[in-house]
Amino acid sequence: MDTLEAVGLTRRYGDRVAVDGLSFRVARGEVLGLLGPNGAGKTTTFAMLAGLLAADGGHLLVDGEKLAPGARSLRARMGVVFQHPSVDAKLTARENLDMGAMLYGVPAREARDRINWALDLVGLADRAGDQVETFSGGMRRRLELARVLLHRPEILLLDEPTQGLDISAARRIWAELLEIKQKERLTILLTTHSPEEAEHCDRILVLDKGKTIARGTPDELREKVGGDVVVIGSDDPESVVVQLKEKLSIDARVAEGLVVFAQVNAHELVPRVVEALPHGTVKSVAMHRASIGDVFLELTGKTIDGADAEEAEILERRKNKAAAKREARP
């Protein structure tokens, strides 16, 4: 496979459009990340590509050949790593791998070599005979990664590959992923809501509410924000925004109680900002090089975590409404 292209992928739940005409293109050996908060449509996209969910519209082009998302011929060439690993806890690591090889039709002789290779790669060779229920979350995910490599997939599809893992486990997964990508010239497609994780990607698609709001390499995205980000803590953020505009012509905004603006070479500006504001207004000033997370903030006025919280609130409200309706029934 040289290119995988998605054209107009769409999925609705009732009248809510979860994925709204999503298009992207990824070349062999590239890592493409779908970044966004919960509810942005990442997991729905993942499920459509993995064949777990039918698309309401759109198609894929694999080297120009038109295929339905999740088509069997594509599933045979893909390796899918789930957020909740799909390895069976009651089976041993090796049994899980045996079954993984079988599912993708790897001949038994070849499977044995391939399984040993994969166990070595993810550092689980000494635990091959242990039941997976004795494994940590990171080990389970590594085992899952080993399993989906057995049939030499051309595309790896990963859903939040390091979600819920501690930092060292997450680092290890990424080191292995990048090593595999290099060795096997794999195309990797992943969903993530961690801007730090998105830094590993060659290209990123930033999603919000089912739509692409930005795309590019991590550096291109950072440029969109314009250099550095300054964050000011204040008891009266609204008046700080007004004063910044009046006195320094800075377009700042309030995001989650903090005043935020982006500026090239912000370090020259920070002292003037503090001087310009009345004494006692500024409680804290922080400056950092723009991150991928700031891109989301810049485009939506929300942090990814903030958008997550909002989505959780919407879901909660919906749940309460449903519960109230149930109770109202005689």
Place this chain on the structure above:
Amino acid sequence: MTPKVERLSHAAPARPSLLAFDLAVIRVLWKRDLVRFFRQRSRIVGALAQPLIFWAMMGSGFAPSFRIPGAEGVGYMQYFFPGIVTMTILFTAIFSTMSLIEDRREGFMQAILAGPGSRTAAVLGKVLGSTSLAILQAGAVLLLAPLAGYSVGAIAWPLLVAHLLLASIALCGIGFAFAWWLNSTAAYHAVMSVVLLPAWILSGAMFPMTSGPGWMRTVVALNPLSYAATGVRRALAGGSLPQGLASSSTVTELSVAVGMAVFGVAVATWVCARNSASS
């Protein structure tokens, strides 16, 4: 420690045929259910103890007052035993398919669905796995047949095996369909207590329905499980039943059993394929 990593060929391998993928799915799901079953001893004990306790308790309670017109020679322990065998099958099917709900959301089934196998193969593999467990457990219960007054030599074994297999396939298929469609353990529990357990009680498994009110006899006649229960009872009795128990004929019982098995697998396949990507 740096793991030793060999460099293997990068050429895209030749991919096997779609049929080979389907057979692999069936084999994997079947094997997995069996391995898991034998690895969880407590599950085996629980699955066997429950129907047996039920049999012993209900049996000793009802035995003294039990008398069926037209089948006076049949005691309650003997009457209830075939019911216990069908109950074992029903419960195995229920619990095995209930696990699908979690398995599909965050377990092994995700990998099956994302793999190259078809949905039909996933259904067949799961049904085959669950059916094997049901047969194993029913087989263990059947070891007690002599205690219930059935002589091992007199049992019509081919008929019995046919009924057990067909009933297992049917119930596993229906259980699969419910689990997939409801996609919630709580909802499945509701279906279990409102549909599946009443269907078992109204199959004549616990007590004969011939003496009940007219509507009840209609329900029994319409309940497919009645034919399975009577079929198992007939097979245990050696192929023929006393006139007071023979509510249907061998041919009817077998036809309903075949029909239900086909229906179960078909409805499970339909429900499973409905919302996922191409087959």
